Amino acid sequence: xxxxxxxxxxxxxxxxxxxIALMIAGVLLGILVGVLPGLxxxxxxxxxxxxxxxxDPVSAIIxxxxxxxxxxxxxxTTSILFNIPGEPSSVATTFDGHPMAKQGKATEALSLAFLSxxxxxxxxxxxxxxxxxxxxxxxxxxxxxxxxxxxxxTFASFIxxxxxxxxxxxxxxxxxxxxxxxxxDTVSGSVRLTFGFDVLLAGVSFLIAVIGLFGVGELLLTMxxxxxxxxxAAKVRLGDVLRTAAKLPRYWLALLRSAAIxxxxxxxPGGPTAASFLSYAMAKxxxxxxxxxxxGEPEGVISPETADHAAGSAAMLPMxxxxxxxxxxxxxxxxxxxxxxxxxxxxxxxxxxxxVWGLIASMYLGNIVAxxxxxxxxxxxxxxxxxxxxxxxxxxxxxxxxxxxTVAGKPFDLWIALAFGIVGYAFKKLDYPIAPMILAMVIxxxxxxxxxxSMIFSQGSLSIFWSNALVSxxxxxxxxxxxxxxxxxxxxxxxxQAVSRTA
Amino acid sequence: xVTRLWAETVVALFTLAYGLTIVWxxxxxxxxxxxxxxxxxxxPFYTGMxxxxxxxxxxxxxxxKRLSGRDMLAEVVLDGERIHRVASFxxxxxxxxxxxxxxxxxxxxxxxxxxxxxxxxGFGWLRTLTVAIGSAVFFYLALERFFHIPLMKGPxxxxxxx
Numbered sequence: 001x002x003x004x005x006x007x008x009x010x011x012x013x014x015x016x017x018x019x020i021a022l023m024i025a026g027v028l029l030g031i032l033v034g035v036l037p038g039l040x041x042x043x044x045x046x047x048x049x050x051x052x053x054x055x056d057p058v059s060a061i062i063x064x065x066x067x068x069x070x071x072x073x074x075x076x077t078t079s080i081l082f083n084i085p086g087e088p089s090s091v092a093t094t095f096d097g098h099p100m101a102k103q104g105k106a107t108e109a110l111s112l113a114f115l116s117x118x119x120x121x122x123x124x125x126x127x128x129x130x131x132x133x134x135x136x137x138x139x140x141x142x143x144x145x146x147x148x149x150x151x152x153x154t155f156a157s158f159i160x161x162x163x164x165x166x167x168x169x170x171x172x173x174x175x176x177x178x179x180x181x182x183x184x185d186t187v188s189g190s191v192r193l194t195f196g197f198d199v200l201l202a203g204v205s206f207l208i209a210v211i212g213l214f215g216v217g218e219l220l221l222t223m224x225x226x227x228x229x230x231x232x233a234a235k236v237r238l239g240d241v242l243r244t245a246a247k248l249p250r251y252w253l254a255l256l257r258s259a260a261i262x263x264x265x266x267x268x269p270g271g272p273t274a275a276s277f278l279s280y281a282m283a284k285x286x287x288x289x290x291x292x293x294x295x296g297e298p299e300g301v302i303s304p305e306t307a308d309h310a311a312g313s314a315a316m317l318p319m320x321x322x323x324x325x326x327x328x329x330x331x332x333x334x335x336x337x338x339x340x341x342x343x344x345x346x347x348x349x350x351x352x353x354x355x356v357w358g359l360i361a362s363m364y365l366g367n368i369v370a371x372x373x374x375x376x377x378x379x380x381x382x383x384x385x386x387x388x389x390x391x392x393x394x395x396x397x398x399x400x401x402x403x404x405x406t407v408a409g410k411p412f413d414l415w416i417a418l419a420f421g422i423v424g425y426a427f428k429k430l431d432y433p434i435a436p437m438i439l440a441m442v443i444x445x446x447x448x449x450x451x452x453x454s455m456i457f458s459q460g461s462l463s464i465f466w467s468n469a470l471v472s473x474x475x476x477x478x479x480x481x482x483x484x485x486x487x488x489x490x491x492x493x494x495x496x497q498a499v500s501r502t503a
Numbered sequence: 504x505v506t507r508l509w510a511e512t513v514v515a516l517f518t519l520a521y522g523l524t525i526v527w528x529x530x531x532x533x534x535x536x537x538x539x540x541x542x543x544x545x546x547p548f549y550t551g552m553x554x555x556x557x558x559x560x561x562x563x564x565x566x567x568k569r570l571s572g573r574d575m576l577a578e579v580v581l582d583g584e585r586i587h588r589v590a591s592f593x594x595x596x597x598x599x600x601x602x603x604x605x606x607x608x609x610x611x612x613x614x615x616x617x618x619x620x621x622x623x624x625g626f627g628w629l630r631t632l633t634v635a636i637g638s639a640v641f642f643y644l645a646l647e648r649f650f651h652i653p654l655m656k657g658p659x660x661x662x663x664x665x
Contacts, residue, residue: 051650167564171518171557177550178525185532188543193528216596223592224585390624391634397596398612402642405608406652414600421596425589426514429580448546456540 007129010357013058014365022059023066023362027370028377030070034086035078035381038219038396041071041087042328042438046210047403049336057340057355062362064336065316068329069121069370072272072312074381076113076305077374081106081232081382089272089308092280096293096300101232103296110236110378111244112298113305116255118371119248120306123259124266124313125363128320132349132360135321139346144453145464147323149474151447153481154269154324158436160484161270168432176437179204180444187452199412206335206441207407210328212417213434215400217424219393236378251302254283258303262310267318271327271435272311279307313363319344320356324443328435331442504583508576511565519558525551595619607657609639 033044045064052060075087080097093113100109142150159169182193183203194200248255258279265275283303284293293300315326316333323345325331337344342352349356384392404417427434440447458464466472480487525547532544568574581589595618602611616635620626643665646652656665 050652054650165561165564167557167560171522171554171561174550174553174557175518175521178522178547178554181547181550185543188539190532190543192532192543193525193547195524195528220589220593224581224589226588388624391620391626393592394595394616394619395634395638397599398615398638398642401600401603402608402612402646402654405603405654406646409653411604411655414603418596418600426510426517430511430514432514451546452541460536460541 003129003133006133006353006357007361009353010359010361011365013354013358014062014361019059019062019362020365020369022063023366023369024373026063026066027070027073027366027373030067030072030370031074031077031374031377031381032070032384033067034071034074034076035384036392036396037078037084037086037222038215038393039399040075040214040218041068042210042332043214043218043400044068044071045329045332045336046207046214046407047399049207049332049339050403050406052336053339057337057342057352058358058362060336060340061333061355061359062366064333065359065363066366066370068312068333069309069366070374071329072309073114073117073370073374076117076308077110077378077381078385080109080113080301082385084385089276089312090304091273092276092304093301093308095280095304096295096297099294099296100298100301105296106232107236107240108244108298109301111241111375112248112301114371114374115241115245115248116251116258116302117305117309118367119255120259120262120308120310121313121367121370122364123306124263124310124316125360125367127263127314128317128360128363132317132321132356135317136346136349139322141470142346144450144457145467145471146474148447148450148454149465149471149478150322150324151443151450153474153478154439154443155436156478156482157268157270158433158439160481161268161274162433162436163274164431164433166485168430169436172427172432172434173436173440176440177444177447179209180206180441181448186445187449199410202408202410204416204441205407205413206438207332208404208413208416209420209441210332210438211400211404212420213424213427213438214328215403216397216417216421217428219396220421220425221428223393236375241375247298248302251299254299254302255306257282257286258306259310262307262312263314265307266311266314266326269315269318269324269326269435269439270311271315272308275307275311276304279303309367313367316359316363320348320359321346323446325439328438331435331439335442504579505581505586506576507578507580508565508569510580511576512562515558515561515565519555519562522551522554522556522558526555591623595623603655605657607660608654609643610657610659612639612642 030044033039044067048064048067052063071087075085075090076093078084078086079090079093080101083094083098085091085094097109097113155173159166162169182200185192191201261279261282262275280300280303283299284290287299315330319325319330319334325334334344342348401414401417404413407413424434454464465475529544529548529551533542534544534548535542569576595615599611599615602614613635616638617631620631620634646654
């Protein structure tokens with residue numbers, strides 16, 4: 001097995017005192033970011049990114065991915081103890097996790113959540129190990145039209161499967177694309193869409209957008225709801241953890257099903273949030289006693305947690321192998337790779353095998369480090385939420401704006417971050433999806449280049465997207481995903497007619 | 504009091520205006536075909552167009568629901584109390600950004616935290632000043648000293664010679 005050899009080489013890159021220390025630091029920062037409302041994983045990664053510009057790429061990506069794992073764990077902690085999801089993807093964990101905690105089973109709920117999350121993450125990483133070089137090899141055959149078709153699939157699935165109004169998804173996405181085209185045009189070299197403002201010459205950074213949309217916007221929403229923490233104290237004892245771990249194999253079916261859902265949603269850009277909700281719904285539907293869900297059913301904690309983390313790690317596969325991020329956080333990380341001078345996509349596997357396999361190996365280690373760290377530090381982080389929000393909220397704001405300034409050292413970015421804060425608040429309030437907007441900002445340039453190059457090949461004819469079997473299949477999948485809601489509605493209507501005729 | 508209907512309408516009009524602005528900006532660079540392929544304005548033109556069309560569709564959908572009486576969209580998305588809470592959080596942030604641009608980020612951090620903690624949160628002076636000055640010092644040490652990333656500075660830092 002080629003991949004196993006590569007992975008072993010990866011471990012030799014990843015295992016060093018320096019890297020393990022970075023993992024622990026990343027996980028701790030991540031838990032902090034995940035615990036604090038308003039500071040999520042995408043935001044945490046954006047804030048840390050400017051600090052990694054001077055690091056070597058392997059160390060930098062290890063720090064950022066560890067931060068991501070930590071944030072996912074931190075989000076579950078607050079869901080269970082405080083009934084406040086620290087991350088959107090841990091909303092589903094509150095349904096049964098918090099009732100369990102209220103019944104005095106906080107330790108059991110936390111251990112279940114962390115262990116099943118670790119299982120989900122490992123399932124995702126194993127998939128990456130097995131499939132990534134195959135996917136990358138397959139993608140080496142891609143040329144511009146195929147790449148454009150894959151971008152099309154990504155965005156079509158947001159529209160077709162996203163759950164939000166398709167028009168709102170289109171608006172959010174195309175706002176992202178148009179923001180990405182501000183500034184220097186890489187093909188013609190002309191400066192576009194600055195409307196005469198010099199501050200826009202360098203474009204609008206997606207990092208500023210993430211900080212504004214996810215940080216400031218989220219906090220405005222949190223403040224509007226009038227936040228109050230009523231937490232449940234938890235001490236995690238080793239004995240309890242082991243006892244819970246011994247119970248885990250009993251839920252093998254839920255674990256496997258949730259991991260599969262998570263992996264699927266992570267590779268397609270459904271993302272961890274959709275994965276956790278879907279997994280919870282599936283667990284409830286297939287359970288023998290669905291009435292127990294919502295009242296502290298362990299399976300209601302295991303299912304969303306496993307899927308959440310499986311999706312989180314599986315989202316790295318399309319990012320590495322195709323250059324298409326599967327979640328908002330992966331989008332930010334991919335932006336980071338490009339800033340470090342790496343080119344995410346199939347060629348990364350041949351150009352920088354050290355980086356790719358070091359990263360994959362670090363995902364195994366990072367998740368193990370994360371489970372241990374989070375179990376050890378839960379009481380500490382839970383106590384952070386006892387600090388009144390009137391201190392924490394403004395501090396997060398300060399961190400966000402200082403983070404926005406450190407991205408490029410431009411004072412005008414503070415105003416852009418503030419504007420994105422308002423946009424994020426309004427968009428979230430009215431169910432405009434934010435993730436497609438970030439994805440569009442990150443891969444906007446690449447999508448545009450792919451489109452323009454395809455047009456150059458074909459002398460301006462759209463028929464190039466149907467010119468061979470590969471690109472036609474990809475475009476076909478994209479169109480099917482795009483019209484999924486329409487197809488579904490038609491089938492339902494036809495079935496409805498059939499039923500009324502037989503009845 | 505803001506109802507869903509008006510919130511949807513205002514946001515859709517805003518995105519419509521944004522989309523049209525992009526379309527207008529793209530026209531300047533040509534949206535057709537030149538010797539080297541599609542012109543620089545083509546891609547932004549179509550994305551701006553999609554933003555505008557999507558906004559129009561949202562507007563049409565919102566108002567058709569209302570006019571046909573299927574859904575009056577009369578639920579209140581923002582009442583007086585909520586507006587007050589959001590504004591009392593947002594306005595200090597606005598002040599903070601203005602202070603950052605004029606007095607530098609360290610002074611702005613201290614002033615902003617003192618305002619929110621002492622005058623909005625009702626904490627004692629000792630606790631307030633500890634947190635406010637402590638944060639500014641922490642950011643100074645972490646960013647300027649450890650990571651060598653300078654933040655915006657104002658007249659105070661110049662006077663102190665930092």
